[in-house]
Amino acid sequence: xxxxxxxxxxxxxxxxxxxxxxxxxxxxxxxxxxxxxxxxxxxxxxxxxxxxxxxxxxxxxxxxxxxxxxxxxxxxxxxxxxxxxxxxxxxxxxxxxxxxxxxxxxxxxxxxx
Numbered sequence: 001x002x003x004x005x006x007x008x009x010x011x012x013x014x015x016x017x018x019x020x021x022x023x024x025x026x027x028x029x030x031x032x033x034x035x036x037x038x039x040x041x042x043x044x045x046x047x048x049x050x051x052x053x054x055x056x057x058x059x060x061x062x063x064x065x066x067x068x069x070x071x072x073x074x075x076x077x078x079x080x081x082x083x084x085x086x087x088x089x090x091x092x093x094x095x096x097x098x099x100x101x102x103x104x105x106x107x108x109x110x111x112x113x
């Protein structure tokens with residue numbers, strides 16, 4: 001917990017450790033899991049694109065969670081917690097997946113978006 005209770009960091013800390021924030025993140029994780037399970041072989045291109053876009057939204061929200069927690073806890077304290085490291089690595093993996101599937105594949109065909 002930040003020492004200065006009047007600071008922006010303390011207000012951010014109060015926000016990210018609050019039950020509504022934590023329950024919201026749990027809900028997002030559950031929804032993201034459902035969306036990830038909705039992929040299947042033979043799906044239409046439109047269906048796949050919708051799922052990809054939803055995945056990008058979830059990845060962005062989880063990235064924002066990481067940033068808010070880094071601001072709240074400080075970089076060193078954030079990375080002292082194993083769950084935060086797990087979250088950060090998971091978001092980094094999702095971000096890498098998006099970059100590879102969206103840009104690498106397009107670049108291999110000579111098209112850069």
